[in-house]
């Protein structure tokens with residue numbers, strides 16, 4: 460049993476473009492410890508989304524290996540990869556991607572249904588409780604604030620007890636106070652043992668992480684451990700990226 464939740468070994472992802480190949484990820488080797496909260500930053504086009512997608516089994520590297528625990532993803536069939544994503548990986552996006560016709564409770568239960576399980580009501584309500592929405596189970600997304608909708612999305616991502624929770628700009632659509640509430644939740648989850656990997660442009664959001672990775676031109680150029688937002692912002696400025 461390996462203690463890293465995720466391991467990348469010389470992961471390269473290139474795309475054939477009109478003016479030649481683009482190397483979005485360039486031989487990235489990386490270990491993400493279990494129960495850690497990692498933020499991925501870098502200028503636009505540095506490979507953040509590609510890193511997230513290859514790590515989460517949504518995209519396949521051109522070369523190299525991605526391990527989720529002891530499972531090597533790159534060798535899996537599409538079917539096995541889909542099953543693995545449904546059961547072992549959770550996602551939250553900038554747009555909450557909730558189904559508007561379903562209640563919070565039904566949205567959260569959806570991944571269990573997709574995994575062929577009959578959701579237990581108490582189990583679903585407990586996850587909603589965990590994100591502070593115990594009293595909103597019967598509300599539809601349109602009846603909830605942006606922050607509450609993202610909490611429902613978080614509950615939906617957590618209901619399968621994933622090995623890794625991925626966030627792609629999870630606070631990008633929220634005002635700073637509401638965003639802080641969501642980040643505090645992510646921090647609490649990591650403190651409780653949940654591995655979290657989040658892409659963000661926001662130094663304040665990244666300051667909630669244990670480790671901040673800085674990407675440039677498809678490579679991890681730098682990293683900081685438990686940094687303050689100011690330190691992250693100045694590192695970004697030095698890399699030529701304008702923090703937002």
Ligand SMILES: Nc1ncnc2c1ncn2[C@@H]1O[C@H](COP(=O)(O)OP(=O)(O)OP(=O)(O)O)[C@@H](O)[C@H]1O
Pocket residue numbers: 474475476481482483501502503504505506507508509510
């Ligand atoms: N499907 C694709 N086809 C061709 N090139 C792509 C594709 N996806 C990404 N790229 C290229 O790969 C590089 C990395 O893109 P990626 O989206 O990972 O960057 P990013 O750091 O997430 O950027 P942003 O912060 O702007 O979202 C870019 O040069 C991009 O143009």
